[in-house]
Amino acid sequence: MLIFEEMLTRGHEQLTVLQHAPSGLKAVVAIHSTVLGPAIAGCRLRPYDEERALRDALAISESITFKAALAGLNYGGGACVLLAPANGSEENHLREALFRSLGRQVRGMGQRLILTEDAGVTGQDIAFTAQETQATLGMHTDTPTVTAYGVYRGLKAAARTVLGSESLRGVRVAVLGVGSLGTALCRHLYREGARLTIADQRPGRAQALAEELGGNVKVVDVEDLLDAPCDVLSPCGFGHSIKYADVERLQCRMIAGGEHQPLSRRGEQAVKEAGIAYVPDYAINAAGLISVATGISADQAAEQVYQTVLHICTLAQQNSKPIHVVARRLAERRIELIGSLARPIV
Numbered sequence: 455m456l457i458f459e460e461m462l463t464r465g466h467e468q469l470t471v472l473q474h475a476p477s478g479l480k481a482v483v484a485i486h487s488t489v490l491g492p493a494i495a496g497c498r499l500r501p502y503d504e505e506r507a508l509r510d511a512l513a514i515s516e517s518i519t520f521k522a523a524l525a526g527l528n529y530g531g532g533a534c535v536l537l538a539p540a541n542g543s544e545e546n547h548l549r550e551a552l553f554r555s556l557g558r559q560v561r562g563m564g565q566r567l568i569l570t571e572d573a574g575v576t577g578q579d580i581a582f583t584a585q586e587t588q589a590t591l592g593m594h595t596d597t598p599t600v601t602a603y604g605v606y607r608g609l610k611a612a613a614r615t616v617l618g619s620e621s622l623r624g625v626r627v628a629v630l631g632v633g634s635l636g637t638a639l640c641r642h643l644y645r646e647g648a649r650l651t652i653a654d655q656r657p658g659r660a661q662a663l664a665e666e667l668g669g670n671v672k673v674v675d676v677e678d679l680l681d682a683p684c685d686v687l688s689p690c691g692f693g694h695s696i697k698y699a700d701v702e703r704l705q706c707r708m709i710a711g712g713e714h715q716p717l718s719r720r721g722e723q724a725v726k727e728a729g730i731a732y733v734p735d736y737a738i739n740a741a742g743l744i745s746v747a748t749g750i751s752a753d754q755a756a757e758q759v760y761q762t763v764l765h766i767c768t769l770a771q772q773n774s775k776p777i778h779v780v781a782r783r784l785a786e787r788r789i790e791l792i793g794s795l796a797r798p799i800v
């Protein structure tokens with residue numbers, strides 16, 4: 455990857471690489487934009503190669519910029535991708551060392567960065583980081599659960615315009631990835647009577663969830679999920695779950711899930727040409743961010759997501775434009791307008 459070119463294309467401000475050998479810290483911190491305020495960066499931890507860590511940091515931080523902008527928050531977009539240490543990070547003292555080390559290293563980034571939780575990272579991890587830097591948010595919020603409820607509500611709002619009814623009863627939803635967020639989402643969907651097909655790279659997870667929900671949930675291999683005939687495809691994996699070449703296999707009417715950046719730009723274009731509605735990540739997975747940034751309840755944050763997605767989908771329908779194009783334009787417009795204001799003197 456040509457890093458500067460990628461940063462220029464996406465409009466990034468900063469990319470920082472952190473390392474601390476004793477704690478095993480290896481992390482990539484990307485700041486996409488601080489136009490609206492300090493960049494909120496979800497911390498995610500998983501086995502990563504360097505290239506993918508860089509790519510994810512750059513892609514996700516851009517999503518967070520749009521997410522904060524659409525949600526009306528005074529924050530910018532960042533991402534903190536931690537490469538899982540070779541010596542493991544499950545034991546509490548290793549975890550403490552890792553996340554405190556992260557906190558110490560980002561202290562120098564001053565007012566520009568605020569860390570919170572993302573995939574593979576818990577509120578307890580952020581609490582460790584908070585011992586070293588004040589620039590943290592959300593350690594007392596169950597972010598995946600709050601986010602999942604917002605995705606569920608956003609999905610209903612999108613279904614209202616795309617499928618003609620916001621009731622998900624009998625609607626076929628294929629969920630790719632049933633970790634913290636995907637599992638919580640499936641529980642809401644199942645309760646409403648959606649017909650679920652699920653898959654996970656760790657098949658035991660999908661099987662266990664199907665058993666918990668009992669009957670009527672179909673578990674398939676990851677490779678087969680994208681071919682599954684369904685109304686809604688809901689990606690909830692680590693990102694880029696739907697490759698450009700996969701788009702011609704899709705048999706859904708709408709893509710809407712919790713995953714950050716499920717599609718590349720080319721993929722978004724291909725989906726549009728295939729006549730599939732795509733509700734972008736930054737519009738629908740915002741409830742956790744809204745809740746930690748403002749302190750409002752999960753229900754209120756999810757209601758905000760519902761109203762935002764409904765507004766975007768309605769505008770898209772009225773103007774015969776793709777949903778993701780309208781969402782991006784709305785986010786960009788707020789950033790442009792606020793960015794054009796004169797800076798306060800103090």
Ligand SMILES: NC(=O)c1ccc[n+]([C@@H]2O[C@H](COP(=O)([O-])OP(=O)(O)OC[C@H]3O[C@@H](n4cnc5c(N)ncnc54)[C@H](O)[C@@H]3O)[C@@H](O)[C@H]2O)c1
Binds near residue numbers: 571631632634713
């Ligand atoms: N956790 C949060 O607070 C939060 C908030 C907003 C957005 N997100 C985004 O939601 C997504 C899921 O987050 P999470 O917290 O549930 O993570 P998680 O690690 O708990 O779960 C991810 C699950 O997806 C599976 N998976 C990954 N890629 C897959 C693929 N291509 N096919 C099938 N299964 C796949 C993994 O095996 C795992 O079970 C991520 O993209 C994350 O950035 C998370």
